[in-house]
Amino acid sequence: MSLLELDRVSKSFGGVKAVNSCAFTVEAGSITGMIGPNGAGKTTTLNMIAGELRADTGRILFDGTEIQRKRPHELARTGIARTFQLARELGRLTVMENVCLAPYGQRGESLMWSLFGGKGARAQERGIQEQAREVLATFNLYDKRNDLAASLSGGQKKLLEIARAVMAEPRLLLMDEPTAGVNPALRDRLLEHIRRVNEQGLTVLIVEHNLSVIEELCDDVIVMAAGTMLKRGRLAELRRDSDVMAAYIGGDNVGS
Ligand SMILES: Nc1ncnc2c1ncn2[C@@H]1O[C@H](COP(=O)(O)OP(=O)(O)OP(=O)(O)O)[C@@H](O)[C@H]1O
Numbered sequence: 001m002s003l004l005e006l007d008r009v010s011k012s013f014g015g016v017k018a019v020n021s022c023a024f025t026v027e028a029g030s031i032t033g034m035i036g037p038n039g040a041g042k043t044t045t046l047n048m049i050a051g052e053l054r055a056d057t058g059r060i061l062f063d064g065t066e067i068q069r070k071r072p073h074e075l076a077r078t079g080i081a082r083t084f085q086l087a088r089e090l091g092r093l094t095v096m097e098n099v100c101l102a103p104y105g106q107r108g109e110s111l112m113w114s115l116f117g118g119k120g121a122r123a124q125e126r127g128i129q130e131q132a133r134e135v136l137a138t139f140n141l142y143d144k145r146n147d148l149a150a151s152l153s154g155g156q157k158k159l160l161e162i163a164r165a166v167m168a169e170p171r172l173l174l175m176d177e178p179t180a181g182v183n184p185a186l187r188d189r190l191l192e193h194i195r196r197v198n199e200q201g202l203t204v205l206i207v208e209h210n211l212s213v214i215e216e217l218c219d220d221v222i223v224m225a226a227g228t229m230l231k232r233g234r235l236a237e238l239r240r241d242s243d244v245m246a247a248y249i250g251g252d253n254v255g256s
């Protein structure tokens with residue numbers, strides 16, 4: 001069963017057709033990879049699914065419902081989360097504060113209301129703190145809970161990004177280059193965490209240039225080229241595919 005479906009989705013920037021009648025599905029329970037040369041339209045596609053960009057034409061369906069007109073906070077409520085590089089200002093908050101703040105932004109609730117809004121809000125706040133402690137423990141960040149987020153290593157920041165996304169209990173997690181800037185030791189741990197959240201029922205769509213990451217995580221890989229899906233399948237097959245090789249010429253090396 002597909003959890004996500006793109007139906008002939010297009011997006012232009014001025015004269016540039018970044019995404020051109022792109023169609024694919026993401027199966028529920030999968031870790032689906034998205035690869036392709038620079039400028040193929042991967043990030044634009046992810047941004048449209050997350051609601052940060054609006055498609056010019058076409059439909060995006062999440063669990064059978066059209067979502068192409070929804071905003072990011074509405075999509076978060078619907079069950080779509082995205083990892084974000086830690087914003088500079090969040091670096092000045094502790095790890096715990098970062099994770100506790102995530103649901104407010106993602107569920108579109110007002111932090112001020114929650115902090116000053118009476119009993120119900122305080123109970124909710126306690127619930128969130130409890131959930132945050134669990135999530136931090138899961139991501140091996142509990143011991144770091146009182147450290148400033150800015151003091152974490154690159155890999156720990158990536159774990160925090162996922163922890164923040166998971167706080168909203170999404171059904172689909174969108175990730176753009178989750179291992180960029182992560183050292184090899186932490187990289188393996190990061191992949192384990194992604195696998196684990198997937199085993200717990202979260203469907204994952206990953207854009208990644210590092211093909212060894214795709215190989216380790218994804219059975220199903222979508223190749224984007226010139227704004228649309230060129231091929232999909234297992235990475236080993238795609239590496240032998242002459243159309244895929246041709247699309248990469250002048251771009252990245254699919255053999256790396
Ligand atoms: N905001 C924008 N304004 C103008 N052009 C854009 C914008 N965003 C993307 N583009 C163009 O759209 C095309 C697709 O870009 P996109 O970033 O989606 O590709 P990508 O596959 O993610 O590339 P990369 O692997 O290099 O990140 C490119 O030609 C890019 O220059």
